[in-house]
Amino acid sequence: MAVKINGFVxxxxxxxxxxxxxxxxxxxxNKNILKVVHLNGAMTNKVYRIxxxxxxxxxxxxxxxxxxxxxVDLFFNRxxxxxxxxxISKHGQGPRxxxxxxxxxxxxxxHAKTLSADDLRDPETSALIAAKLREFHNLxxxxxxxVFLWDRMRNWLNEAKNLCSSQQANEFRIDxxxxxxxxxxxxxxxxxxxxxxxxxxxxxxxxxxxxETRSITIIDYEYxxxxxxxxxxxxxxxxxxxxxxxxxxxxxxxxxYPGLEERLxxxxxxxxxxxxxxxxxxxxxxxxxxxxxxLANHLFWGLWGMISSYVSNIEFxxxxxxRQRFQQYWLRKPKLLGTSKVSTNGY
Numbered sequence: 001m002a003v004k005i006n007g008f009v010x011x012x013x014x015x016x017x018x019x020x021x022x023x024x025x026x027x028x029x030n031k032n033i034l035k036v037v038h039l040n041g042a043m044t045n046k047v048y049r050i051x052x053x054x055x056x057x058x059x060x061x062x063x064x065x066x067x068x069x070x071x072v073d074l075f076f077n078r079x080x081x082x083x084x085x086x087x088i089s090k091h092g093q094g095p096r097x098x099x100x101x102x103x104x105x106x107x108x109x110x111h112a113k114t115l116s117a118d119d120l121r122d123p124e125t126s127a128l129i130a131a132k133l134r135e136f137h138n139l140x141x142x143x144x145x146x147v148f149l150w151d152r153m154r155n156w157l158n159e160a161k162n163l164c165s166s167q168q169a170n171e172f173r174i175d176x177x178x179x180x181x182x183x184x185x186x187x188x189x190x191x192x193x194x195x196x197x198x199x200x201x202x203x204x205x206x207x208x209x210x211x212e213t214r215s216i217t218i219i220d221y222e223y224x225x226x227x228x229x230x231x232x233x234x235x236x237x238x239x240x241x242x243x244x245x246x247x248x249x250x251x252x253x254x255x256x257y258p259g260l261e262e263r264l265x266x267x268x269x270x271x272x273x274x275x276x277x278x279x280x281x282x283x284x285x286x287x288x289x290x291x292x293x294x295l296a297n298h299l300f301w302g303l304w305g306m307i308s309s310y311v312s313n314i315e316f317x318x319x320x321x322x323r324q325r326f327q328q329y330w331l332r333k334p335k336l337l338g339t340s341k342v343s344t345n346g347y
Contacts, residue, residue, distance in 0.1 A: 071311025137196030
C-alpha cells in the first residue's frame with residue numbers, strides 16, 4: 001500500500017522497487033527512514049530526491065524519482081523517451097536509469113549543482129554549456145535524422161484545437177497557426193543547415209555542473225530529437241528570459257534575452273569546441289539562424305503551454321506562459337523574417 005512521507009504519497013510499486021534496489025545494494029530500508037525532498041522547477045513531471053542510510057556510518061544512498069506528469073502522452077511517447085534516455089546513458093551522458101514503475105522511474109542522482117537562471121549569464125559557465133551542447137548534438141543516437149520539429153508542432157496544434165475554448169482560439173489566432181508553421185518551415189529550412197541530436201528544452205534546470213571538476217551534465221530528455229542545431233541554440237537563448245524559481249515562475253522577461261555580443265560568443269565557442277576555428281561568417285550565420293528559429297521556439301512552447309493548461313496538475317500558470325510566447329512570436333516575426341542580417345537589438 002502507498003505511504004505518505006513529507007507530503008509525498010509514495011506509490012506501493014515505487015516502495016517495492018526501492019526496497020528491491022536497496023536489497024541489491026546491501027541496504028535495508030523502510031518508510032520510517034526514507035527522506036523525501038521535492039525538487040522545484042520541473043514543469044512536465046514531479047521530481048523528488050529520496051535518500052536513506054546505508055550500513056556504513058554517516059553514509060546515505062540517494063536516488064532521483066520522477067513521477068510522470070498528467071497528460072504528457074500528448075507531447076511525446078514515453079517508451080521512446082525511455083529508449084532515448086538509455087541510449088544517451090550508454091554514451092556516458094547524463095544519469096543512469098535504475099528502475100521503472102507504472103507512475104514513473106528511478107534515476108541515478110547526480111551529485112552536482114543544478115544551474116540557476118543567473119548562472120546562464122556567467123561567461124565561464126556559458127562557455128562550458130556551449131561546448132557541452134556541441135558534444136550533445138554530435139551524439140550518434142539511432143533513428144531517423146529527419147527534422148522532427150515541424151511535424152511535432154502540427155500534432156500539438158491539433159491537440160490544442162481540440163482542447164481550447166473558442167475565446168482562446170480567437171485570442172491565440174489558432175486558425176492561423178498551421179499556415180504560420182508552414183511559413184516557418186519554408187523560410188527556415190535550408191539544405192545546408194546542420195541537423196543534430198537536439199535537447200530541445202535547454203533551460204537552466206536541465207543543466208548541472210560539478211563545482212569541483214567544472215564538468216557540465218545535461219539532463220531530462222523528454223523532448224529530445226533530431227532537429228536543426230540552430231533551433232537548440234534558439235531555445236537556450238529564449239530560456240534566458242525565464243526564472244522558474246520566483247513567486248511568478250510563468251512570467252518571462254525578454255529584456256534578459258542575450259544581446260548580440262553574447263550570442264556571437266556562445267556560437268563561436270560552440271563551433272570551435274570541436275577543434276576547428278570557425279570564420280566570422282559561420283558564426284554570424286549560426287546566430288542569424290538561431291534568431292529566426294526563436295520564432296519556431298515561441299510557437300512550440302506556446303502550444304505546449306496551451307495544452308498543459310488543460311492536462312497538467314502541476315502548479316504553474318501555463319496559459320499565461322503560452323500567451324507571452326505567442327505575443328513574442330507576433331512581435332518578432334516582422335523583424336526576423338523581414339531581414340537576412342543578424343539582429344543587433346535582440347529583444
